[in-house]
Amino acid sequence: MAAVAAAAQRPSARSRLRAAAGCFGLGAAGAVVVRSGLGSADGGAAAHVPAPGGSAGPSTAIPEPPRGVNQRLAYQTPVVVSTLVVIGLLPARSRHRRLLRCLRRASTTSALVPCSVAPQALAVVHGVDLHPVALRRGRQAQDDILLVRCRLKGERHWRMLDLRRDGHGYWANACGVEESRITLRKNDAELAAEWLPVSISAQTPISECAPSWPEDVHEALTPWPLKGCGTIVFDAQYFLESACELLAGGQGPLLFPGGAEQLALPSMFAGKALQQALSGTSMGLAELFLHGVDDSKQRGGFAEDKHCKDILYEDLLDASEAVSTGLVDLTRARLVGTRRTCRMSEWPYGFLHIPRTWAHGVVLRDLEPLGEAELAGCRRGDVVIAANGQPTFDAPAQEAAAAVELPRNLALEVQQPVLEGPFYLRDASVRAIGELAGVDAEEAVLELVPRLSQLLAERGGDGGNRNSLSEEDGERALWREEQPSVFAGDGGSASQLHADTEPRVQFCHVLHGIKLFAIEHDPRASGALDCASAEVSFPVDLPLAEDQGARWLASPGVSVAACRAGDLLCFWGGDQHCGANALGVGPCVALFHAYEWPLQRDNDDGAADGVT
Numbered sequence: 191m192a193a194v195a196a197a198a199q200r201p202s203a204r205s206r207l208r209a210a211a212g213c214f215g216l217g218a219a220g221a222v223v224v225r226s227g228l229g230s231a232d233g234g235a236a237a238h239v240p241a242p243g244g245s246a247g248p249s250t251a252i253p254e255p256p257r258g259v260n261q262r263l264a265y266q267t268p269v270v271v272s273t274l275v276v277i278g279l280l281p282a283r284s285r286h287r288r289l290l291r292c293l294r295r296a297s298t299t300s301a302l303v304p305c306s307v308a309p310q311a312l313a314v315v316h317g318v319d320l321h322p323v324a325l326r327r328g329r330q331a332q333d334d335i336l337l338v339r340c341r342l343k344g345e346r347h348w349r350m351l352d353l354r355r356d357g358h359g360y361w362a363n364a365c366g367v368e369e370s371r372i373t374l375r376k377n378d379a380e381l382a383a384e385w386l387p388v389s390i391s392a393q394t395p396i397s398e399c400a401p402s403w404p405e406d407v408h409e410a411l412t413p414w415p416l417k418g419c420g421t422i423v424f425d426a427q428y429f430l431e432s433a434c435e436l437l438a439g440g441q442g443p444l445l446f447p448g449g450a451e452q453l454a455l456p457s458m459f460a461g462k463a464l465q466q467a468l469s470g471t472s473m474g475l476a477e478l479f480l481h482g483v484d485d486s487k488q489r490g491g492f493a494e495d496k497h498c499k500d501i502l503y504e505d506l507l508d509a510s511e512a513v514s515t516g517l518v519d520l521t522r523a524r525l526v527g528t529r530r531t532c533r534m535s536e537w538p539y540g541f542l543h544i545p546r547t548w549a550h551g552v553v554l555r556d557l558e559p560l561g562e563a564e565l566a567g568c569r570r571g572d573v574v575i576a577a578n579g580q581p582t583f584d585a586p587a588q589e590a591a592a593a594v595e596l597p598r599n600l601a602l603e604v605q606q607p608v609l610e611g612p613f614y615l616r617d618a619s620v621r622a623i624g625e626l627a628g629v630d631a632e633e634a635v636l637e638l639v640p641r642l643s644q645l646l647a648e649r650g651g652d653g654g655n656r657n658s659l660s661e662e663d664g665e666r667a668l669w670r671e672e673q674p675s676v677f678a679g680d681g682g683s684a685s686q687l688h689a690d691t692e693p694r695v696q697f698c699h700v701l702h703g704i705k706l707f708a709i710e711h712d713p714r715a716s717g718a719l720d721c722a723s724a725e726v727s728f729p730v731d732l733p734l735a736e737d738q739g740a741r742w743l744a745s746p747g748v749s750v751a752a753c754r755a756g757d758l759l760c761f762w763g764g765d766q767h768c769g770a771n772a773l774g775v776g777p778c779v780a781l782f783h784a785y786e787w788p789l790q791r792d793n794d795d796g797a798a799d800g801v802t
Contacts, residue, residue, distance in 0.1 A: 242717035382413035399772035400730035418749035449758030463631035503571030516618025524609030548686035572604035614683035674781035682731035693764030703778030710766035712747025
């Protein structure tokens with residue numbers, strides 16, 4: 191402070207620096223230090239310049255934030271903090287030579303400029319705007335790259351700067367002549383608190399969401415919600431322009447925190463309606479589908495991660511139209527009642543079957559009224575124990591399906607399951623959103639795919655990126671599904687590790703809860719896992735095998751994303767992937783849809799088609 195006071199009494203130095211500092215700005219709730227590339231990083235006096243709009247200085251209009259920034263976000267009050275952004279020389283262009291000469295003459299002084307900016311902007315003041323765009327994560331922290339946009343006064347277009355971690359852990363980059371640098375003097379925790387949606391920092395810590403997962407994974411997901419290779423996007427326009435490029439070539443997933451709000455997607459409304467609807471419930475998801483949300487609210491309280499108990503699958507299918515459109519994971523279900531033998535003579539038998547778990551067994555989900563199966567004694571939801579004496583309970587799904595499709599003289603041994611443990615419904619219709627959050631939320635979800643398709647086609651080509659999804663790409667690439675599928679699970683439920691048999695780009699929109707999603711971008715990571723003979727999953731409420739599960743999750747070849755309500759996750763379905771629904775934050779409800787994208791990727795056949 192003594193140095194600041196001394197410098198403030200030298201008007202000639204301060205005048206020179208005001209002229210130089212007029213082209214620089216500062217990050218949210220911080221300050222900028224403008225230094226010459228020739229001067230010492232720590233030496234020299236500092237001249238304090240009053241904040242724009244303050245009593246000691248003229249008011250300054252803050253430029254509009256770059257495209258993709260939420261225009262409704264309020265500007266923060268000017269604050270001077272100890273965390274600094276150090277900006278050095280800019281590239282030497284003819285129109286900037288006068289500025290460079292001024293900086294050299296003032297190499298022993300600097301200017302501390304507090305300012306008010308948009309919360310998601312690094313700098314918006316006096317001619318230079320800096321805006322966070324994306325964080326490209328590598329296998330190790332030292333491989334990470336932080337992308338920011340920079341625009342000088344009088345320039346129309348934004349330029350992209352790549353920042354990397356320096357020896358002190360700050361983000362910095364040489365940006366021109368004479369080793370000039372831009373340094374963000376804030377640690378990752380401070381930057382994450384500024385750039386990520388407020389809801390993320392307010393959520394339960396990852397260590398409590400996934401207590402059975404390795405501590406290495408907990409640490410890697412803090413403060414950034416992505417471990418391993420992949421990209422965290424902060425800017426909507428960058429997402430629309432670069433999503434195709436970022437998803438190619440084993441670069442890991444693409445996570446857009448708060449993407450629903452920044453892109454103004456209909457899923458934002460559906461998520462808020464779902465949050466409001468579930469805030470007063472006291473039941474698990476199975477009970478919600480069985481009794482309805484309104485009935486559960488009358489019972490009062492909110493029991494996080496309450497699992498279903500003593501509910502017959504048959505009763506749930508009869509009560510919920512949404513459940514009858516999807517697949518329920520019966521991995522932890524138990525069989526009750528008498529085992530029955532149902533004999534049928536002629537095909538068609540009048541039943542619709544689905545797998546019992548993610549990749550094994552067979553279950554009768556629907557029956558034709560007065561059809562062969564119903565007349566023979568079959569019931570909706572029956573688990574097939576054997577078909578003509580051939581065991582089907584733990585048989586691979588394809589073998590079990592073939593066993594119940596004999597053209598004649600079929601004898602099924604069946605038994606009714608009771609749902610236990612965390613409930614997980616996958617690949618259900620959007621009717622599930624209507625049953626949980628109302629008709630308006632269901633109709634909003636129906637608009638999601640058309641809206642996102644329109645955004646990618648109209649805005650994806652604006653930047654001239656040859657890898658972006660332009661209108662020409664749209665002619666060659668079609669949405670795989672016109673409507674998204676609903677995946678809803680209690681905390682502790684998890685999906686099987688698998689790759690899609692028809693690889694395509696998958697979009698995941700989290701509406702409620704937290705979904706922990708793992709994507710294997712290096713096939714060598716799963717070499718020790720026995721995915722061929724057994725279903726491999728990573729539930730957060732059960733101990734993981736130290737030699738396999740924990741090691742795979744912590745592997746550098748595996749990316750893990752912590753996706754919260756309002757987040758958008760994109761990944762290549764041809765990579766091995768799986769999901770786990772977190773504890774402590776209520777049920778996880780997400781929407782999935784696929785896109786046929788013009789990507790050049792290796793097609794590795796997986797164990798099962800579909801997403802998690």
